[in-house]
Amino acid sequence: MQEADVVDISQGTPVPRSASHNAVPHLLPSITALDAQAWRDLAGRVVEPNGYYLPEWTLAANGDDRGRSVTHALMAYDSSGQLTGLLPVLSCWHAFRLPLPVLVSADPFRSLDTPLLDREDGLQAATSLLAQARATGARALLLRDVARDGEAMQMLSRAAQAEGLKPVLLRGWSRACLDATRDSEELLRDALGGKRLKEYRRLMRRLGDHGEVRFSLAQTPEDVARAYDVFLALEASGWKGRRGTALLHRPELAARLREAAVALAARGACEIVQLRAGDEAIAAGIVLRHGDRAYFFKLGIAEQHARLSPGVLLTLELTRHLCADPAIKLVDSTAAPDHPMIDPIWRGRFAVGDVLIPLRPRDPLFGPITLALRGREALRQRAKQLLKR
Known part of the structure; x- marks a missing residue:
């Protein structure tokens, strides 16, 4: 079946077939062909961290047969050949099945797509990308789920504006984050109040009826490997397991992320936190680290103890743990906006958005492209609302 032109219904301007999905990323190297050590070195020099674009994690998340074949990389180098910028990308066809001449930041989990830019040469790196x-x-x-107010986005905006290009915010939202520079007890009192904290202490005591309650950290590669399997089982025991979306239902992906978590743990970039009652795991969460930030990737709880709010109890202990760590200043919840569990606890807000950057001044195709992508996003949000109902 032939692909139809995309038309701006307000102006009647078609996106021609010649500007289709075949026009773009084949000229770029696959992410699997990149020098992993150069990538890691760049990650240690970035102007703004992004734990989801560490090489081990990115390669694992995009590591199935399809991901390896369609995920490429925009890269920037300085005059000495040192890597100074990196952004994994897909064609718009592979990202959305839309035949538009657009490159889209790659992240199958929709976590955080902030590019890696060298702090010493960030503006030039952004220009090169x-x-x-x-x-x-x-x-x-198209940068999806990018930190809107971060330094990397500021540099990309400056690079674009220097060429007469004006980025467009297609959709913006905020999600919970933790200011880890604060005293944890003061922060939790401000967020929850004394009455609710007292109730959570009561639930912790109730949990103690099942054995001594312990908050534990898996930080070595060996401990992370064991704790990862505990997390998988907990996540699959709840609604994600019933819906079929738990990682355990995608064994190849789960195995790749397990390898990534273990490899990152060897560099101090991944830990798994657990809440246990006696010998039983009640809740577990995967936390990535990059620079002075941490990222709460996923949470699994023992469904049979749901009435005791194990996810909340684990998050309270994680808050205390991260606020006590002088290396961490900010923690991204990676949660959906208005998340009912974490929003009341972590009252900071991290501004995220989908930003579309034109690549040519006064491009007549940019308007139709913008309209098509906004229309797709509107349909996606409507579908999510209908599913919730």
Whole structure:
């Protein structure tokens, strides 16, 4: 079946078939072909951290047959050949099944797509990433789930504006984050109040009826490997297991992420936290680390203890743990906006958005592209609302 043109219904401007999904990322290297050590070195020098774009995690998340074949990388280098910028990308066809000449930041979990930019040469790196995207024939670069107010986005905006290009915010939202520089007890009192904290202490005592309650950290590769399997079982015991979306139902992906978690633990970039009652695991969560930030990736709880709010109890202990760590300043919850569990506890807000950057000044195709992507997002949000009902 032929692909129809995408039309701006307000202006009647078609996106021609010649500007299809075939026009873009084949000119870029696959992420599997990148020098992992150069990638790790860049991650240690970035202007803004992103634990989800550490090489071990990115390669695991995009590591199935399809991901390896369609996930490429925009890269920037300085005059000495040192890697100074990196952004994994897909074509718009592979991301959305839309035949648009757009490169889209790659992240199957929709976690955080902030590019890695060298702190010493970030503006030049941002300029080079845009130039490389343009050289593929793409007409726009879509950054999904990017930190809107972060330094990396500021540098990309400056690089775009220097070329007469104006980025467009397609959708913006905020999610919970933790200011880990604060005293944890003061922060929790401010967020929850004395009455609710007293109730959570009561639930912790109730949990103690099943054995001594302990908050534990898995930080060595060996401990993380064992704790990861505990997390998988807990996640699959709840609604994600019933819906079939738990990682345990995707064994190849679960195995790749397990390897990534173990490898990152060897570099101090991953830990798994657990709440146990006696010998029983009640809740577990995966936490990534990069620079002065941490990222709460996923949480699994023992469904049979749901009435005791194990996810909340684990999050309270995680809050105390991370606030006590001088290396961590901010923790991204990676949660959906208005999340009912974590929003009342972590009252900070992390601004995230989908930002579309044109790659040519006054490009007549940019308007139709913007309209098509906004229309797709509107349909996606409507579908999510209907599913919730």
